[in-house]
Amino acid sequence: MDMDGDWSLPRPNTLFKVNSRPAGTSLSKKSSIATTFSSLATPVVAEAVQRAKELSTKTDVEGFHQLRVAFRKLRALYWAYSPYLGEEATAQATEELKRLAAVAGGTRDWDIARDLLDTAQKSGASIEPLVAAAREKRAQAVVHSQTMIRSDEVEAFLNDALLRAQTTLQSRCNDLPIRAFAEKRVRLAQRTLQKRSRYAARSETTHEEDLHDVRKAGKKLRYLLEFFQPVIKGGHGRTIKELTSVQNKLGQFNDIAASETLIRSASFDEVPPEVVQASLQWLETQKCRRMRAASRRVRAISGGDGRASARG
Structure with missing residues (x-):
């Protein structure tokens, strides 16, 4: 929400x-x-x-x-x-x-x-x-x-x-009692992650917004598993670890994308435009590389069985 x-x-x-x-x-x-x-x-x-x-x-x-x-x-x-x-x-x-x-x-x-x-x-x-301007910002x-x-x-x-x-x-x-309720909410979060992962993976060209949606859904699921792990069935330590791994990959992409947006939207009065442009070109190159890596991870978690999808 x-x-x-x-x-x-x-x-x-x-x-x-x-x-x-x-x-x-x-x-x-x-x-x-x-x-x-x-x-x-x-x-x-x-x-x-x-x-x-x-x-x-x-x-x-x-x-x-x-x-x-x-x-x-x-x-x-x-x-x-x-x-x-x-x-x-x-x-x-x-x-x-x-x-x-x-x-x-x-x-x-x-x-x-x-x-x-x-x-x-x-x-x-x-x-x-x-x-230098970024330090001031x-x-x-x-x-x-x-x-x-x-x-x-x-x-x-x-x-x-x-x-x-x-x-x-x-x-x-x-x-x-908490157990059935917690398991129901975790299942709903898992289904949301699975749905968003499959949506992001269904096209050859992955969109930034789709990866962001997967990242948010995965983060919510991981938090809920961490909260409810003592009361829900099954061991979820491995699931949490794999969710964290996927989130790290998506986070690396998000850092680049968010920084590019931040620099584009900021005002740098003392910085020559060509310097700003050079930084944006570098960020764009890095973003494409990290986006490909993040997309591969999303496709990997979207195509497996139910447990694989939950782990993503």
Whole structure:
């Protein structure tokens, strides 16, 4: 569920308790749907709040990346529980989580673009002015992220959203066991991945948007398997490992495509147009190579049996 927009950040009267215990430690096959949501969401919220606090003073690459990942994991969790949370509540929460992830991702995107431009320069491309400009863009993105992601507001939003979700689930499915529900949601995520993989692989010419759709579907499935692994049938460690491998290949392509879009849309007043063009030509060449590699992996996972498709 991908939506844009803002959700107001009210401060709840009662805070949703967070702690740092690992996800899944209190999960069992006899747990209820309502209690597992709390168990799974709590450590992710704790990490997101901690990351947001750290980024008020730190600007490390990994910090912004992990904050964005935490927001994405929470979106996947809201999707999983949406049949009981309801469409409106799910939409409101995922809308704001997507916005926060995008703000955190602004710095990360310039980190990736800057690293790619460094590689281009080392390979012989004469783009030093653009490399320097990308460093400045990254610095500006840090300021924007720190301004827009205030840890106290993030904590208030997450506490309020999760308290509402927990209250809703306790009233609707407090006594319903988790196992069948979790397996059903995982199967739906698997079918979505299989459908998108086959769609992307059916043509000789793979489109960027199709690969992006496969990447998002695979990411959602991996997060759900990581969340629900303690309560669903069968061992899924290998599946998660293979999903991660495919995601890495798709991620390498996405980094190139996103950086190309970022540079095309940015304004570089102090950089000669021919320098920008040289960087775009290098990125285009690299994008084609990585797109072919990503397409091969997608075709491989789209043509096998049900388990192969699930692994992709």
